[in-house]
Each structure stands twice: as C-alpha cells, then as structure tokens.
Amino acid sequence: MRIALIAMSGVRAHSPELTALGLSLPGFVERGKTIASLPSLGLLTLAALTDDRHDVDYYEVDDIAEMDPLPECDLAAFSTYTAQVKECYALADRFRAAGITTVIGGLHVTTMPDEALEHCDIVVVGEGEPVWRRVVDDVDSGSAGEIYRSDTTFDLADAPIPRYDLLDPERYNRLTVQTQRGCPWRCEFCASSILLTDRYKTKPIEKVSAEIEAMKKIWADPFVELSDDNSFVNKHHARDLVAAIGAQGVKWFTETDISIADDPGLLAMMSDAGCREILVGFESPNAAALDGIEMKKNWKHQRIDRLRAAVATIQEHGVALNACFVLGLDGDGPEVFDAVADFVDETDPFDVQITVLTPFPGTPLYERLLREDRIIEPGAWELCTLFDVNYRPANMTVRQLETGLVELGRYIYSKETTDRRRAGFMRQVAVGADPHIDREVAT
C-alpha cells in the first residue's frame, strides 16, 4: 500500500486584535517563528513502525486548500490537535470522497472518537504505537474496524526511532525528541499527553541518545526540543537524562515544573549540557488563582511563595526561562494583567508566554465549565488556540479577558520591555557564575 502521513501543521489564533498584535511585536513574532515549524513526531514514529513493504510519504498541511490535487495513496493517516481538527475533518472528507481509506489519531480524536468517525473510516484512541501495525494490516486485508484503542501498558522501551530521515531539515529550526509521556501531577486544564495515558512513563535513556543520533544524521548540529510535558519530575532520572543529552553535544529546550529551582546541582548540569531554555508553567502570580489548579495535592498553590526566587535561581545558572501565565483563571480578576506585568518586570524571565484558559475536550476543566454552563460555543474547537476566549470567566467579563490579553501582550512583547527583560537575564547570568557570562542564548 501507499500510505500518506498527513500532519495538520502551523499555529492558529482567530482574534483579529491578537493577529494584528502578533504581526507587529518582535518578541511575539520571534517566538511564533521558532515554534511554528515543528514536525509531527507522532507520525514520524508511526512511519518507523510501518512495514517496509508499504510506501510512506510524509506531508505537513497548514492550508488544506493547497493539498490539491490529493496525493495518490491507499491510506491517508492524519494527526491533529483540537484547534485544527475541523480543517482535518474537511480534508479527510475529500480523501473519503475520492475513495481513499482515512484514519485519524491524536489528542483530540482520542477524546471525541464518535465525532471523528463522521469524517473518517478509522479512529485511533490513545497512543499510536500499540495499534498502528494492526490498523495497517487490517486496512491492507480489507478487514479494518472503526475504533482501535491502545491500552495504557505500552512501554516506551518499545518505541521505535522516529523516521527523521523523512524530513527536509532545511524546513525546521528545531526537531523534537520525546523522553517521557504523561505526568504524575493533574492540572485541571492540562490537555497534553496525559489525555493519551494515565501512566507517567519514561523512555530508556539509551533510546533517547539513539534518537538524537538519528536526528544528527539528517542535521549535524540540531537544536533539540524535548516534547515532554514535564521532563524533570524524577530528579534521579533527570540527572542521567541530562548527562546523556550533554554527551550528544546539542543545544536543547524543554518543559518542566517549578521544582527544578529546588535543585541547583541539576540546573548547573543542564547548563553545562547545552540546555538553553526551559518552559515552566507559573500560571498566575496570585495565590487564589493557583488554589485547586493541581488536583492531586494542590501542589502549585503550595509553592506560591517561591515563584519569584525561582526565576533568579534558574537564570543564574545560565538557563533562560520562559515563564508561562494562564489568564482568566477562576481565582483571578482583572487585576491579574497588572500583576503579571509586575511579576515579569520584577523577575526578568528571558521569555514570557501569556495564554488564556482554554477548555480542551477531555480535560476536567472542560467537563466542569460545561456543567456550569460557562462554555460560550460548545464544539467551537477552532477556538482552542490558547489565545481565543470561549468560556465565561468567573471574575471578569469575556471582553475584559480579551482586551487584557492584548494589552498585556502589547506591553510584554514590546521591544522596550523585551530588551529590558533580556538585560535583566544577562545580569542574573553574570551573578550566577563567571563562565556563563558570555553564554550565547538560542531561542
């Protein structure tokens, strides 16, 4: 068979104000360009599991109108997140109309398989690795079912090395490697790999090294983004992981939580091992807003007093911080916009990410807001961009949240504020340790 692997790609925001703002602010545009070009690691992984007797082609689609004519294939396999799922459905409809078998997988359809089946022949629920070969064999033999569910016992030791060789390295400024899946914490709004598996699992470190080696075959000096939700949950494992990545001599970025600031030894290792930046969810500078967000132990609320000091500790080790704030949390009113601006001005994180609270399907937040009749347009998945508001906030109006996001963005991403923050970062690096002063920061 000929299999077309199709990744819905690019980034989305519907709010015209935000789009206009994004086009004019250097900090925003710079960050957008960095992340907008990442390949689908899920599909590259499935490609690696596909038997050699099948031909595999990899496509990234930002604008579905451009996929005309449709590529010749017997099976079209789509990967999408929520924001682009409707575009994915429209494209799958066209393949189906052309008589081509279609399968969709990924976070969104995992939570909404019946909706997806209105537009495709097969839906994969959960992790793709355990079921992909069966899907392909069944399609090949004409005996495919409609829903394939993976069970959560899948071990990342059995994950194949993703087919980076299918990519044109010129197209990307980073490539991704996943070192773990799931997260032991449970934040109400999290719509990440926790939706695929309720088990927190790590990939054997030698496998991570082998994947970076494979990446280096297509790109000698890659910038690696770990597509983990929280890389350093287990600090013992983290040390081995960081040492292994360091041995590869690459520059890298990852996402983790604030507990990294409790471990200066690990931060020093990360800096020496080429870690250029980490992304950490601060969510809000306000205790009332953090209360209850992490649903197991109220972990984020417990750490409110340590947030400011954490920024300095991280950056003094020469690791740049992208501090992320979620606007519109139930415990925050309109004062949150100034509070975030003040926090940022006082602490100087190298990068800042501001997004609005987003009820992704499959999350406890979505269920709660639906129950409370606070979702403005249920099913408007195209608004799940992290920038568009589709719920009624508890302590401000929708309009306040929308304008607050734009105004705060205008302030935070202006050249003046960005330059000032980055100068602050360089001062923190200098305070940390002399050898780090001239460290080049790639973002």
Ligand code: B12
């Ligand atoms: C890399 C990345 C991107 C890349 C995506 C590249 C791509 N086409 O996949 C880029 C930069 C383009 C991107 C864009 C966006 N992203 Co993004 N991104 C990530 C990131 C950092 C890593 C994802 C990853 O690589 N996971 C590892 C792979 C292996 O997992 P996977 O894709 O889920 O695939 C597995 C299964 O789902 C399944 N599977 C997936 N596809 C298929 C297909 C088939 C046929 C089968 C059988 C199985 C299968 O099998 C795979 C292996 O088990 C995550 C955050 C994180 N830390 O995870 C956010 C994340 C996925 N992004 C998110 C968001 C919101 C966006 C944007 C809406 C942002 C915006 N405003 O534009 C867009 C939407 C793009 C879209 N297609 O809808 C959310 C998605 C939440 C959701 N449930 O939808 C996440 C979780 C971040 C968050 N804050 O919550 N993103």
